Amino acid sequence: MDVSATGVLLLSCPDQRGVVAAVAEFIAAHGGNIVHAEQHTDDVERVFFQRVEFELDGFSLDRREILSAFASVSEKFSMNVQLRFTDHLPRVAILASKQSHCLFDLLSRWRSGELPADIVTVVDNHPDHADLVQHMGVPYVHLPVTPETKSHQELAVLETLNNNQVDLVILARYMQILSPLLVDAYQSRIINIHHSFLPAFIGANPYRQAHDRGVKIIGATAHYVTEELDEGPILDQEVARVSHRDSVADLTRKGRDLETIVLARAVRAHLEHRVLVYGRKTVVFS
Amino acid sequence: MDVSATGVLLLSCPDQRGVVAAVAEFIAAHGGNIVHAEQHTDDVERVFFQRVEFELDGFSLDRREILSAFASVSEKFSMNVQLRFTDHLPRVAILASKQSHCLFDLLSRWRSGELPADIVTVVDNHPDHADLVQHMGVPYVHLPVTPETKSHQELAVLETLNNNQVDLVILARYMQILSPLLVDAYQSRIINIHHSFLPAFIGANPYRQAHDRGVKIIGATAHYVTEELDEGPILDQEVARVSHRDSVADLTRKGRDLETIVLARAVRAHLEHRVLVYGRKTVVFS
């Protein structure tokens, strides 16, 4: 065991007195040290959210015992509980199409140690990136798609994800709408980057739409994928100033920088177990 | 005449060779000095736009002769021409409702000399601001409105604007939709501040809409008013980062700062004759 490894509890429950104390007592009672705790209460919905990160070194419970021991707390407060360990690297698949900027950016960050993950496969429906992906040491799967082969191709994608026991799917400008089959199988585990400031410019060609509307700021949005297109819970957004001088090509170029940055930030938040989804929203702890 | 006064030509025409030279020659031929020139070509629509600012001191033509002398140029290139003089202060009316932050901000900037304008009247449909507006030395007109009196009230507003020979109308969070009558009378001369990042969250309660959607960035948009609600040409936009912690009240509070700043910037651009409207877009020169 990595002695600096920590456990992360992601909790949500109806807001009520004593939750914070009960969780803190549980950790303290087993010799744990809380290294980071953050909470949020949605005052409208009366829901309480918390992220508690604690040292595993010195903790008196074995990892496999923690959830059952915590049941005394979680049941009392009707909690939804997720438990993660920071030395268990999530297994990540990246799905890519023709555009490479998000794909290469994620691979670069991963190589430099910035993303706590195992990138176990890149699935690509264009052939162009095989070379560089393999050069970076990541298994590459080419699954081309046409309107006729779309359902078959998606089954092959799903199979690849399942065979690789993937924890997180990243759509790195993957230009195919996923079917409910895939979306349901990876609920709150598929992150997409949409090249607009959602909910503005839903659908195709958002930079063209932005140009036609004459906006002075463009954006990009990272969100979990749900069955409704571009309507999933938003993880992060970023914007940049533009002007009448910017053509659609300029917006596209400037937008690429937004897309890479906001996707990387969202992926990092997910991989660090800082995100809780509720309804169509997210709580993203710092 | 203020010796530092300048003339400003705002031009648009089909893109063609020789325009820049013809305009520059015209200014030079009459002893003028160009202190600022900026141009833009819309490569898709093939339209050329230019703003040329020149010193009036030493210019050989009388102000009233300039346009007719310039006709030789403007007719040759089928130009749309506006001529402004920076020592002629535009006459401005501010329309306000209950919320005061934009109103007071504009009055403060005007008092400190930041806005090259005469604020000739504040028309208010709530009674609350009379005191402070008058204290700042601006004529105040209280024109309350109810669903029943709306059309009468708007006629009174229009009359007030006309009587004051207003050049620009600023809707400083004025919570009434203007009728086509008023919009048509002041085409491209009414600036509204919408409290969202348009085209996201058109219509009522945009901060509530933003909260419900769970966006991570909010915005404000200054635009010219057209008959289609929230669809007019955008002058400027500004955004701020928010999080799951922000309630609708927090978004509203943070949004106020965006609204004041972006409205002031847009008004300033208009008053400095830096804006050209075409279709549903603007060219805003720097």
Next chain:
Amino acid sequence: MDVSATGVLLLSCPDQRGVVAAVAEFIAAHGGNIVHAEQHTDDVERVFFQRVEFELDGFSLDRREILSAFASVSEKFSMNVQLRFTDHLPRVAILASKQSHCLFDLLSRWRSGELPADIVTVVDNHPDHADLVQHMGVPYVHLPVTPETKSHQELAVLETLNNNQVDLVILARYMQILSPLLVDAYQSRIINIHHSFLPAFIGANPYRQAHDRGVKIIGATAHYVTEELDEGPILDQEVARVSHRDSVADLTRKGRDLETIVLARAVRAHLEHRVLVYGRKTVVFS
């Protein structure tokens, strides 16, 4: 008592196991409900910081008993403790000079209910703002200053602050360097706005310095005042993009918007008891 009033504990101590649990237990043991808790550990200095906000309604201890009851916890962990109540409005003095934008912005926000404070006095070393300050219902004191009268004037300022039992002093572009006498008397309770992105452009005329250096971004910094000029702990900063087109006057004008916004944000953080100072740094909770 306002039933929605809350208590706020601002804590710091050497980092150690069990702190979070001990604090949470203390609140829970007295029937309190934690509505917001946030913590931070400085891993380098090994210092733990926490802000705990809890409902007073239903809390079993009288306000005056809380600190002594909490001593069992605070002594065990060698804590530094501050206790605040949100229905006790801090008493604020604003010190102003010729420039009015920060002064009027703070007064406007205060009038609109945005600042949880009593503004008990405005001390001005220029005569210009008397009228508007009094119009807004705030006692106004004119204390002019010359090089000869500086030490006398500052004693009069100090006396005014003391007589008004001031909790927080805001230097709203107050163009006088305070003597150690005043700084010491209001340690971590004087907020200044410096018109640069500190530590760039310390000292006089920062916009001119910025112009001379040709920076592409300008900034403003709100900080607590210490004896070393422009070296106090930073509360907040804000920036804006500029270009070669911007004269010193343009930078000054654009900077005013930064100054008002960043000062208001910093003052709000202080008034909401979200700031802990340590060394020359701050922890500003969200």
Next chain:
Amino acid sequence: MDVSATGVLLLSCPDQRGVVAAVAEFIAAHGGNIVHAEQHTDDVERVFFQRVEFELDGFSLDRREILSAFASVSEKFSMNVQLRFTDHLPRVAILASKQSHCLFDLLSRWRSGELPADIVTVVDNHPDHADLVQHMGVPYVHLPVTPETKSHQELAVLETLNNNQVDLVILARYMQILSPLLVDAYQSRIINIHHSFLPAFIGANPYRQAHDRGVKIIGATAHYVTEELDEGPILDQEVARVSHRDSVADLTRKGRDLETIVLARAVRAHLEHRVLVYGRKTVVFS
């Protein structure tokens, strides 16, 4: 000849009447069409700057004749003149050390066609990047450096630059201070990225300095290299918000994104012939 190729005149001269007209007339007289023109006057120094981009297709002068034909204009107004052609790609060398983010980002942008340049060599004083650079098809030169070999190594660098007839040198986090010999040879043609918001945190370890000072915003600065360290003319800057939660490692990671983006923007501005240097400042046209 690429029929869409354009010529770019970068001009500066003492501010005087008739300059704009004379330049525009020159272009028009030879059948040229101005596709973009932008000007700036420094009112303090009384210097006029202009960038004029015109179509070469249909232009009646051969490229080699333009400057001598233009001498009638440039001599009259005592102009400093640079003439560039957009189908002549500048030859670029990238100098790198251990950190790869700027290097790979520039190579990615170049491969995707975003940078109008020939990257003719990467000179690296660490061995790590050979593989990927060569994979991207760029000649790679490994020139390690130690305190003892520094002057020899720099001569080898200079020789590599000269042999490759380099037009622009990019220091992509190159961690060596260049000697005057190299700086003088490539005056206004070496772009460095400094990992702070200059002039804050000059010198070594700016992120540590920023952390120690407790700033709430960090930055990065792209500038031309001059003999005075970190004092060269600034091309572009970018910033990001940070908080007390960010360790030096967090600042470093967040800063990498700033560095890559601001360096790419600055390089692009230079390669598009949009930059004029004067004194220790730049005019960067849009």
